[in-house]
Amino acid sequence: MSQRPLILVTNDDGITAPGIRTLISVMNTIGDVVVVAPDSPQSAMGHAITINSTLHIEKVTIDGKQSEYSCSGTPADCVKIAVNEILGRRPDICVSGINHGSNSSINVIYSGTMSAALEAGIEGIPAIGFSLLDYNWNANFEHCKSFIETITRQVLENGLPEGVVLNVNLPNLEKEAIKGIKVCRQAKANWKEEFDKRTNPMGREYYWLTGKFVNMDKGEDTDEWALEHGYVSVVPVHFDLTAHHTIQKLNTWNLND
Amino acid sequence: MSQRPLILVTNDDGITAPGIRTLISVMNTIGDVVVVAPDSPQSAMGHAITINSTLHIEKVTIDGKQSEYSCSGTPADCVKIAVNEILGRRPDICVSGINHGSNSSINVIYSGTMSAALEAGIEGIPAIGFSLLDYNWNANFEHCKSFIETITRQVLENGLPEGVVLNVNLPNLEKEAIKGIKVCRQAKANWKEEFDKRTNPMGREYYWLTGKFVNMDKGEDTDEWALEHGYVSVVPVHFDLTAHHTIQKLNTWNLND
Numbered sequence: 001m002s003q004r005p006l007i008l009v010t011n012d013d014g015i016t017a018p019g020i021r022t023l024i025s026v027m028n029t030i031g032d033v034v035v036v037a038p039d040s041p042q043s044a045m046g047h048a049i050t051i052n053s054t055l056h057i058e059k060v061t062i063d064g065k066q067s068e069y070s071c072s073g074t075p076a077d078c079v080k081i082a083v084n085e086i087l088g089r090r091p092d093i094c095v096s097g098i099n100h101g102s103n104s105s106i107n108v109i110y111s112g113t114m115s116a117a118l119e120a121g122i123e124g125i126p127a128i129g130f131s132l133l134d135y136n137w138n139a140n141f142e143h144c145k146s147f148i149e150t151i152t153r154q155v156l157e158n159g160l161p162e163g164v165v166l167n168v169n170l171p172n173l174e175k176e177a178i179k180g181i182k183v184c185r186q187a188k189a190n191w192k193e194e195f196d197k198r199t200n201p202m203g204r205e206y207y208w209l210t211g212k213f214v215n216m217d218k219g220e221d222t223d224e225w226a227l228e229h230g231y232v233s234v235v236p237v238h239f240d241l242t243a244h245h246t247i248q249k250l251n252t253w254n255l256n257d
Numbered sequence: 258m259s260q261r262p263l264i265l266v267t268n269d270d271g272i273t274a275p276g277i278r279t280l281i282s283v284m285n286t287i288g289d290v291v292v293v294a295p296d297s298p299q300s301a302m303g304h305a306i307t308i309n310s311t312l313h314i315e316k317v318t319i320d321g322k323q324s325e326y327s328c329s330g331t332p333a334d335c336v337k338i339a340v341n342e343i344l345g346r347r348p349d350i351c352v353s354g355i356n357h358g359s360n361s362s363i364n365v366i367y368s369g370t371m372s373a374a375l376e377a378g379i380e381g382i383p384a385i386g387f388s389l390l391d392y393n394w395n396a397n398f399e400h401c402k403s404f405i406e407t408i409t410r411q412v413l414e415n416g417l418p419e420g421v422v423l424n425v426n427l428p429n430l431e432k433e434a435i436k437g438i439k440v441c442r443q444a445k446a447n448w449k450e451e452f453d454k455r456t457n458p459m460g461r462e463y464y465w466l467t468g469k470f471v472n473m474d475k476g477e478d479t480d481e482w483a484l485e486h487g488y489v490s491v492v493p494v495h496f497d498l499t500a501h502h503t504i505q506k507l508n509t510w511n512l513n514d
Contacts, residue, residue, distance in 0.1 A: 041309070047366050048305050052298070054463040055452075076367075080450045080466065106379060108498055109304050110333075122363060122447050154510045161503040163445075181512040185499040188420075190379050193337050195312075206311040209337065236500040236507055241365055242442040243495040246418040250493055253411045255438040 005031035005092035005156055008082050008120070009066075012042040012075045012099065012112025016062065019098035022141035023130060024066060026148050027095060030156070033066035034091070036082035038075060043101075047115040048074045057081060075116035083123055093156060094120035097130035098141055098148070104131075104169045104223040105187040105215065108237060114167055118239050121165035126155050128165065133227060134172040143175035147232045151181065160236075167235040171227050182231040187222035189215040262288035262349035262413055265339050265377070266323075269299040269332045269356065269369025273319065276355035279398035280387060281323060283405050284352060287413070290323035291348070293339035295332060300358075304372040305331045314338060332373035340380055350413060351377035354387035354425075355398055355405070361388075361426045361480040361490060362444040362472065371424055375496050378422035383412050385422065390484060391429040400432035404489045408438065417493075424492040428484050439488040444479035446472040 007027045011020040015037035027033045036057070056072040069086055071078045079094060096116040103111040113129045120127035130148055132139055151168055160166070167186075171178060191211040199205055215224045223233035264284045268277040272294035284290045296315070313329040326343055328335045336351060353373040360368040370386045377384035387405055389396055408425055417423070424443075428435060448468040456462055472481045480490035 043308065049367055049466065051300065051466055054455075054465060056461070056463050077466065081452060081464065084450050085452050085454070085464070106496065109375065109379070109496055110306055118366065122366070150512060154512060158510055161500065161506060164500045164503050167498075183504055183507045183510075183512070185501060185504065186497050188497070193341050195338060195342050197342070198311075204313070206313050207338065207342070208311060209306065209308055209334065234507065234512070235498075236503040237498040238500040238503075239363065239366055239498075240443050240445070241424075241492075241494040241496075241498075243418065243421045243493040244442060246421050246493040246495075247440055247442065249418060250440045250491065253415055253440075255407060255411060255440070255491070 006089065007031045007033050008087065008091040008094040009033055009035045010037045010075055010078045010094065010096050010116045012038065012116065014038050014041045015068065015070045017100065018137065019100050019132065019141060021063065022144065023095060023098050023148065024064065026145050028064060028066060029149065030152060034082065034087060035066055035068040036071055036078045036086055038078060039070035039072055042074050042112045047076055047118065049076050050074060055081060075112040076119040079116050079119040091125055093152065094125050094127040095130065095152060098144055099131035100137060100139060101135040102131055102133045102169055103129060103167060104227060104233060105189040108167055108186065117165045121163065122239055126160045128152065128155060128168055130168045132170045132172060143178065144170050147181060151234065163238050163240060164236045167237045169223060169227055169233045171230055173230060177230055178232060179230045182226040182233055184223040184226050184233045184235050185221055186235050187215055187224035188217040189213065189224060263346065264288045264290050265344065265348040265351040266290055266292045267294045267332055267335045267351065267353050267373045269295065269373065271295050271298045272317065272325065272327045274357065275394065276357050276389065276398060278320065279401065280352060280355050280405065281321065283402050285321060285323065286406065287409060291339065291344060292323055292325040293328055293335045293343055295335060296327035296329055299331050299369045304333055304375065306333050307331060312338060332369040333376040336373050336376040348382055350409065351382050351384040352387065352409060355401055356388035357394060357396060358392040359388055359390045359426055360386060360424060361484060362446040365424055365443060365494060374422045378420065379496055383417045385409065385412060385425055387425045389427045389429060400435065401427050404438060408491065420495050420497060421493045424494045426480060426484055426490045428487055430487060434487055435489060436487045439483040439490055441480040441483050441490045441492050442478055443492050444472055444481035445474040446470065446481060
């Protein structure tokens with residue numbers, strides 16, 4: 001790439017979150033950065049889009065020289081409006097994050113961070129979602145920087161296979177303790193929900209959704225294994241959800257008798 | 258199955274939508290029905306879950322003898338709270354819909370209807386999302402009934418492959434014009450967004466998200482092909498998003514030099 005690449009940065013924790021500020025600082029060393037991110041936290045929004053209300057964007061200045069816009073919509077909305085109304089040309093890459101908290105294994109499904117990356121992927125833009133395994137607002141993101149730079153430069157250099165985006169998770173360890181970057185598959189894991197039932201001052205019952213993460217997958221090629229063993233995990237994720245290997249089986253059913 | 262199956266019914270258009278009322282009437286002919294559905298429309302919510310606010314459920318009576326609960330959360334929340342707090346035992350099947358509007362091809366990603374089905378699938382419950390290709394609130398769902406019954410009975414009889422749920426879309430045609438049920442793959446298609454930019458009475462600019470659906474896939478084994486040619490489409494959908502076929506390629510990159 002002779003010119004500096006045009007990089008779209010977004011997230012789901014909101015435009016002022018420390019995670020996206022770190023991601024922006026890394027991207028400024030690689031290319032020309034435009035930020036379009038939610039004006040408020042949008043965690044666990046999945047792949048929501050805004051079709052029943054209006055969207056607002058506002059040019060903002062927070063730090064550095066990059067152009068920044070806050071958007072009233074979801075992470076997927078941010079990508080759509082950036083590409084169609086703000087950037088003027090197709091970005092060379094879209095990066096989302098750094099999420100405050102894991103998006104490994106089944107969490108990819110619930111993740112606003114990854115929905116932004118998937119939305120970019122659907123539009124044919126190479127895209128990566130980055131997440132750190134630390135939910136704290138004041139998490140230390142410093143050790144993420146060199147890994148994020150390496151992975152982003154490799155994507156710019158090699159391109160991504162068609163219809164694929166990357167889901168990158170970083171362990172919450174000192175930089176020296178991280179063993180390297182590992183390409184993985186999504187572990188088979190889920191959440192065992194527990195609802196915390198309470199009564200409000202007016203006597204009405206309500207619930208908080210909580211839960212425990214359970215990894216059922218003993219494979220050593222999964223993202224969970226990699227993260228537990230001190231690696232940065234990279235899972236190639238696609239948005240053709242067809243379970244192709246089951247079509248033959250379903251065609252043995254009596255659907256048209 | 259000797260006993261009548263326990264059937265969990267949900268949707269994303271809200272508990273009073275004509276689509277879910279039709280689905281409930283079909284399920285009453287098959288088993289014992291419990292409805293847990295959003296108290297208001299949740300379309301295009303993707304796989305959102307409610308973690309930053311409280312959830313309320315309310316026992317309601319609308320029609321028929323089935324137990325019904327309206328829930329303040331998203332479709333995925335409805336499934337979680339139904340399984341953990343309401344049903345008392347694991348349901349034999351979860352059906353979601355009938356959605357007012359298509360969830361074929363890439364729409365599966367944005368769909369609240371399908372997120373409920375996927376959530377049930379993640380919890381190991383056989384699940385189906387049903388959608389009719391008609392966005393009208395007063396759409397005619399009568400012709401859907403026999404197809405929905407056939408597919409549901411086949412799932413109860415055969416079970417579903419592990420980690421797979423069904424995405425069923427029904428064409429908006431007279432029953433006699435429908436040629437049958439076809440197992441398909443998700444077509445490669447997307448939305449070309451168009452933002453409708455307006456100015457509010459206070460002079461502030463805002464946007465409405467609109468767009469045009471574009472099917473780039475000429476295959477005759479896709480859901481789009483089936484629907485255009487008068488078939489009910491059935492796509493097996495999974496939630497392992499790993500693009501397994503690309504792992505080998507990514508392992509040739511310089512990630513750890």
